[in-house]
Amino acid sequence: MTAQARSQAVEQYEREGYVLFQNVLDETLIQEASDHVAWLLEKNPGVRPEHLGHTLMTNDPFWVRLVSDDRLLDIAQQFIGPNIALFASHYICKPPGDGQPVLWHQDGSYWPLEPMEVITLWLAVDDSLPENGCMRLIPGTHTLDLKGLQPNTEVANVLSSEIPPEYVDESKAVDCVLRRGGVSVHHPNIIHGSNANTSTLRRCGLTIRYIPTTTRILLKGKSAKEGRWPSAFLLRGEAVPGINDYNPRPRYIPGVHMPFRGCEEWQ
Ligand SMILES: O=C(O)CCC(=O)C(=O)O
Numbered sequence: 612m613t614a615q616a617r618s619q620a621v622e623q624y625e626r627e628g629y630v631l632f633q634n635v636l637d638e639t640l641i642q643e644a645s646d647h648v649a650w651l652l653e654k655n656p657g658v659r660p661e662h663l664g665h666t667l668m669t670n671d672p673f674w675v676r677l678v679s680d681d682r683l684l685d686i687a688q689q690f691i692g693p694n695i696a697l698f699a700s701h702y703i704c705k706p707p708g709d710g711q712p713v714l715w716h717q718d719g720s721y722w723p724l725e726p727m728e729v730i731t732l733w734l735a736v737d738d739s740l741p742e743n744g745c746m747r748l749i750p751g752t753h754t755l756d757l758k759g760l761q762p763n764t765e766v767a768n769v770l771s772s773e774i775p776p777e778y779v780d781e782s783k784a785v786d787c788v789l790r791r792g793g794v795s796v797h798h799p800n801i802i803h804g805s806n807a808n809t810s811t812l813r814r815c816g817l818t819i820r821y822i823p824t825t826t827r828i829l830l831k832g833k834s835a836k837e838g839r840w841p842s843a844f845l846l847r848g849e850a851v852p853g854i855n856d857y858n859p860r861p862r863y864i865p866g867v868h869m870p871f872r873g874c875e876e877w878q
Pocket residue numbers: 703713718731733744745746803804805816818
Protein backbone atom coordinates (compact mmCIF):
# COMPACT_ATOMS: atom_id res chain seq x y z
CA MET A 612 0.00 0.00 0.00
CA THR A 613 1.35 3.47 -0.88
CA ALA A 614 1.94 6.14 1.78
CA GLN A 615 -0.89 8.17 0.21
CA ALA A 616 -3.41 5.30 0.40
CA ARG A 617 -2.30 4.67 3.97
CA SER A 618 -2.88 8.24 5.03
CA GLN A 619 -6.27 8.30 3.27
CA ALA A 620 -7.31 5.22 5.26
CA VAL A 621 -6.21 6.81 8.54
CA GLU A 622 -7.98 10.06 7.62
CA GLN A 623 -11.22 8.23 6.90
CA TYR A 624 -10.90 6.34 10.19
CA GLU A 625 -10.34 9.55 12.12
CA ARG A 626 -13.29 11.25 10.40
CA GLU A 627 -15.82 8.40 10.30
CA GLY A 628 -14.58 5.79 12.77
CA TYR A 629 -14.19 2.99 10.23
CA VAL A 630 -12.52 2.08 6.94
CA LEU A 631 -12.69 -0.91 4.56
CA PHE A 632 -9.84 -2.82 2.89
CA GLN A 633 -10.83 -5.26 0.14
CA ASN A 634 -8.72 -8.28 -1.01
CA VAL A 635 -6.44 -8.49 2.01
CA LEU A 636 -5.99 -12.25 2.50
CA ASP A 637 -5.57 -14.90 -0.17
CA GLU A 638 -8.16 -17.55 -0.96
CA THR A 639 -6.08 -20.43 0.49
CA LEU A 640 -5.84 -18.82 3.92
CA ILE A 641 -9.49 -17.81 3.92
CA GLN A 642 -10.48 -21.38 3.05
CA GLU A 643 -8.36 -22.55 6.01
CA ALA A 644 -10.22 -20.08 8.25
CA SER A 645 -13.51 -21.48 6.97
CA ASP A 646 -12.30 -25.05 7.65
CA HIS A 647 -11.19 -23.87 11.11
CA VAL A 648 -14.76 -22.80 11.92
CA ALA A 649 -16.03 -26.27 10.96
CA TRP A 650 -13.24 -27.87 13.06
CA LEU A 651 -14.05 -25.68 16.10
CA LEU A 652 -17.75 -26.48 15.84
CA GLU A 653 -17.01 -30.19 15.77
CA LYS A 654 -14.74 -29.86 18.84
CA ASN A 655 -17.26 -27.73 20.73
CA PRO A 656 -20.68 -29.27 20.18
CA GLY A 657 -23.37 -27.16 21.80
CA VAL A 658 -21.59 -23.85 21.12
CA ARG A 659 -23.52 -21.73 18.65
CA PRO A 660 -21.43 -20.66 15.63
CA GLU A 661 -21.83 -16.98 16.60
CA HIS A 662 -19.98 -17.74 19.86
CA LEU A 663 -16.58 -19.17 18.93
CA GLY A 664 -14.73 -16.82 21.23
CA HIS A 665 -11.33 -15.92 22.63
CA THR A 666 -11.25 -18.50 25.45
CA LEU A 667 -10.94 -21.20 22.77
CA MET A 668 -7.77 -19.75 21.24
CA THR A 669 -5.08 -20.08 23.97
CA ASN A 670 -3.96 -23.45 22.64
CA ASP A 671 -4.91 -23.07 18.97
CA PRO A 672 -1.91 -22.56 16.65
CA PHE A 673 -3.94 -21.87 13.51
CA TRP A 674 -5.94 -19.13 15.24
CA VAL A 675 -2.75 -17.46 16.52
CA ARG A 676 -1.11 -17.86 13.09
CA LEU A 677 -4.13 -16.24 11.40
CA VAL A 678 -4.23 -13.15 13.61
CA SER A 679 -0.40 -12.84 13.31
CA ASP A 680 -0.56 -12.59 9.51
CA ASP A 681 1.65 -9.70 8.37
CA ARG A 682 -1.05 -8.37 6.03
CA LEU A 683 -3.37 -7.90 9.02
CA LEU A 684 -0.64 -6.54 11.31
CA ASP A 685 0.47 -4.07 8.61
CA ILE A 686 -3.09 -2.68 8.60
CA ALA A 687 -3.29 -2.59 12.40
CA GLN A 688 0.09 -0.85 12.61
CA GLN A 689 -1.23 2.14 10.65
CA PHE A 690 -3.69 2.80 13.46
CA ILE A 691 -1.95 1.69 16.68
CA GLY A 692 1.77 1.74 15.90
CA PRO A 693 4.44 -0.98 15.68
CA ASN A 694 4.15 -2.68 19.09
CA ILE A 695 1.07 -4.85 18.74
CA ALA A 696 -0.61 -7.42 20.98
CA LEU A 697 -3.84 -9.33 20.66
CA PHE A 698 -6.59 -8.67 23.18
CA ALA A 699 -9.37 -10.87 21.77
CA SER A 700 -10.69 -12.63 18.69
CA HIS A 701 -14.09 -14.17 18.01
CA TYR A 702 -15.72 -15.84 15.03
CA ILE A 703 -19.26 -14.58 14.60
CA CYS A 704 -20.54 -17.13 12.15
CA LYS A 705 -24.21 -16.63 11.32
CA PRO A 706 -25.68 -19.77 9.83
CA PRO A 707 -28.20 -19.43 6.99
CA GLY A 708 -31.81 -19.08 8.12
CA ASP A 709 -31.32 -18.47 11.85
CA GLY A 710 -28.13 -16.43 12.27
CA GLN A 711 -28.55 -14.17 15.27
CA PRO A 712 -28.35 -10.36 15.11
CA VAL A 713 -25.82 -8.26 17.00
CA LEU A 714 -27.77 -5.39 18.55
CA TRP A 715 -26.43 -1.81 18.37
CA HIS A 716 -23.51 -1.32 20.74
CA GLN A 717 -20.12 0.29 21.34
CA ASP A 718 -17.40 -2.32 21.85
CA GLY A 719 -15.54 -0.32 24.51
CA SER A 720 -18.50 -0.68 26.90
CA TYR A 721 -17.68 -4.40 27.19
CA TRP A 722 -13.90 -4.33 27.50
CA PRO A 723 -11.53 -4.29 30.52
CA LEU A 724 -8.87 -2.13 28.85
CA GLU A 725 -6.91 0.82 30.22
CA PRO A 726 -6.61 3.11 28.29
CA MET A 727 -9.26 2.23 25.68
CA GLU A 728 -6.68 2.22 22.87
CA VAL A 729 -7.63 -0.72 20.70
CA ILE A 730 -8.64 -1.36 17.13
CA THR A 731 -10.87 -4.03 15.60
CA LEU A 732 -10.13 -5.70 12.30
CA TRP A 733 -13.17 -7.64 11.12
CA LEU A 734 -12.11 -10.28 8.59
CA ALA A 735 -14.72 -11.54 6.13
CA VAL A 736 -14.51 -15.34 5.99
CA ASP A 737 -17.61 -15.33 3.73
CA ASP A 738 -18.95 -12.57 1.50
CA SER A 739 -20.65 -10.21 3.93
CA LEU A 740 -23.69 -8.57 2.37
CA PRO A 741 -26.89 -6.79 3.45
CA GLU A 742 -28.91 -9.98 2.75
CA ASN A 743 -26.83 -12.23 5.05
CA GLY A 744 -26.45 -9.79 7.94
CA CYS A 745 -23.28 -7.80 7.26
CA MET A 746 -22.03 -5.44 9.92
CA ARG A 747 -23.68 -1.98 9.95
CA LEU A 748 -22.01 1.11 11.39
CA ILE A 749 -23.11 4.66 12.14
CA PRO A 750 -20.31 6.86 10.76
CA GLY A 751 -19.02 9.59 13.06
CA THR A 752 -20.35 8.06 16.30
CA HIS A 753 -16.81 7.13 17.37
CA THR A 754 -16.55 10.67 18.78
CA LEU A 755 -19.23 9.88 21.41
CA ASP A 756 -18.30 8.80 24.94
CA LEU A 757 -19.10 5.24 25.90
CA LYS A 758 -22.79 5.16 26.79
CA GLY A 759 -22.96 1.83 28.62
CA LEU A 760 -25.28 -1.08 27.94
CA GLN A 761 -28.63 -2.45 28.85
CA PRO A 762 -29.68 -6.11 28.81
CA ASN A 763 -31.93 -7.23 25.97
CA THR A 764 -33.03 -10.85 25.72
CA GLU A 765 -36.40 -10.16 24.07
CA VAL A 766 -34.91 -11.38 20.81
CA ALA A 767 -32.22 -14.07 20.56
CA ASN A 768 -29.07 -12.03 19.92
CA VAL A 769 -25.32 -12.50 20.16
CA LEU A 770 -24.55 -10.04 23.01
CA SER A 771 -27.84 -10.25 24.99
CA SER A 772 -27.46 -6.49 25.42
CA GLU A 773 -27.42 -3.19 23.54
CA ILE A 774 -26.67 0.52 23.85
CA PRO A 775 -29.71 2.44 25.15
CA PRO A 776 -31.76 3.01 21.95
CA GLU A 777 -31.99 6.81 22.38
CA TYR A 778 -28.37 7.04 21.15
CA VAL A 779 -29.06 5.22 17.87
CA ASP A 780 -30.16 6.96 14.66
CA GLU A 781 -30.49 3.95 12.39
CA SER A 782 -31.32 6.14 9.36
CA LYS A 783 -27.60 7.12 9.30
CA ALA A 784 -26.27 3.53 9.29
CA VAL A 785 -24.10 2.22 6.45
CA ASP A 786 -23.68 -1.41 5.37
CA CYS A 787 -20.15 -2.74 5.65
CA VAL A 788 -20.08 -4.83 2.47
CA LEU A 789 -16.98 -7.01 2.13
CA ARG A 790 -15.96 -9.83 -0.18
CA ARG A 791 -14.40 -12.92 1.39
CA GLY A 792 -10.80 -11.99 2.33
CA GLY A 793 -11.60 -8.31 2.89
CA VAL A 794 -11.26 -6.48 6.20
CA SER A 795 -13.00 -3.60 7.92
CA VAL A 796 -11.41 -1.59 10.71
CA HIS A 797 -13.48 0.07 13.41
CA HIS A 798 -13.08 2.25 16.49
CA PRO A 799 -14.06 0.99 19.99
CA ASN A 800 -16.61 3.81 20.44
CA ILE A 801 -18.42 3.59 17.08
CA ILE A 802 -22.06 2.46 17.28
CA HIS A 803 -22.51 -0.68 15.20
CA GLY A 804 -24.37 -3.97 14.97
CA SER A 805 -25.78 -6.39 12.42
CA ASN A 806 -29.12 -7.88 11.42
CA ALA A 807 -30.20 -11.51 11.69
CA ASN A 808 -29.23 -13.78 8.81
CA THR A 809 -32.46 -15.01 7.26
CA SER A 810 -30.86 -15.67 3.85
CA THR A 811 -29.64 -18.96 2.40
CA LEU A 812 -25.99 -17.80 2.61
CA ARG A 813 -23.77 -18.27 5.66
CA ARG A 814 -22.16 -15.07 6.99
CA CYS A 815 -18.96 -15.68 8.88
CA GLY A 816 -16.56 -13.01 10.13
CA LEU A 817 -13.60 -13.07 12.50
CA THR A 818 -13.28 -10.13 14.89
CA ILE A 819 -9.66 -9.38 15.83
CA ARG A 820 -8.98 -6.84 18.57
CA TYR A 821 -5.43 -5.50 18.49
CA ILE A 822 -3.96 -3.30 21.21
CA PRO A 823 -0.72 -1.33 21.41
CA THR A 824 1.46 -2.93 24.09
CA THR A 825 0.89 0.18 26.24
CA THR A 826 -2.78 -0.84 26.76
CA ARG A 827 -3.33 -2.87 29.92
CA ILE A 828 -5.80 -5.76 30.01
CA LEU A 829 -7.40 -5.51 33.46
CA LEU A 830 -7.77 -8.98 34.90
CA LYS A 831 -11.04 -9.21 36.78
CA GLY A 832 -13.05 -12.01 38.38
CA LYS A 833 -12.25 -15.42 36.93
CA SER A 834 -9.52 -14.06 34.65
CA ALA A 835 -7.71 -12.54 37.65
CA LYS A 836 -7.61 -15.95 39.34
CA GLU A 837 -6.16 -17.52 36.22
CA GLY A 838 -3.56 -14.74 36.15
CA ARG A 839 -3.37 -14.32 32.39
CA TRP A 840 -5.91 -13.22 29.81
CA PRO A 841 -6.59 -16.28 27.59
CA SER A 842 -6.08 -14.48 24.29
CA ALA A 843 -3.24 -12.09 25.22
CA PHE A 844 -0.43 -12.68 22.71
CA LEU A 845 2.46 -10.43 21.76
CA LEU A 846 2.31 -10.33 17.95
CA ARG A 847 4.77 -7.67 16.76
CA GLY A 848 7.40 -5.40 18.32
CA GLU A 849 8.16 -5.02 21.99
CA ALA A 850 6.17 -5.63 25.17
CA VAL A 851 6.14 -2.90 27.82
CA PRO A 852 7.43 -4.36 31.12
CA GLY A 853 4.76 -4.62 33.82
CA ILE A 854 1.75 -4.02 31.53
CA ASN A 855 0.51 -7.46 30.34
CA ASP A 856 1.57 -11.06 30.80
CA TYR A 857 1.42 -12.72 27.36
CA ASN A 858 0.68 -16.37 26.55
CA PRO A 859 3.35 -18.44 24.79
CA ARG A 860 2.55 -19.16 21.13
CA PRO A 861 1.08 -22.66 20.94
CA ARG A 862 3.18 -25.11 18.88
CA TYR A 863 1.37 -27.33 16.39
CA ILE A 864 0.84 -30.92 17.62
CA PRO A 865 -0.38 -33.42 14.98
CA GLY A 866 -3.63 -35.07 16.02
CA VAL A 867 -4.38 -32.33 18.56
CA HIS A 868 -4.60 -29.20 16.43
CA MET A 869 -6.07 -28.42 13.04
CA PRO A 870 -3.37 -28.87 10.36
CA PHE A 871 -2.70 -25.83 8.16
CA ARG A 872 -0.27 -24.70 5.48
CA GLY A 873 3.20 -24.47 7.09
CA CYS A 874 1.97 -25.83 10.45
CA GLU A 875 5.07 -27.97 11.13
CA GLU A 876 7.42 -24.98 10.83
CA TRP A 877 5.12 -22.36 12.34
CA GLN A 878 6.11 -20.90 15.71
O1 LIG B 1 -20.05 -9.64 13.24
C1 LIG B 1 -20.96 -8.88 13.53
O2 LIG B 1 -22.05 -8.97 13.01
C2 LIG B 1 -20.77 -7.78 14.54
C3 LIG B 1 -19.34 -7.57 14.89
C4 LIG B 1 -19.13 -6.63 16.01
O3 LIG B 1 -20.02 -6.18 16.67
C5 LIG B 1 -17.75 -6.26 16.32
O4 LIG B 1 -16.82 -6.66 15.63
O5 LIG B 1 -17.56 -5.51 17.28
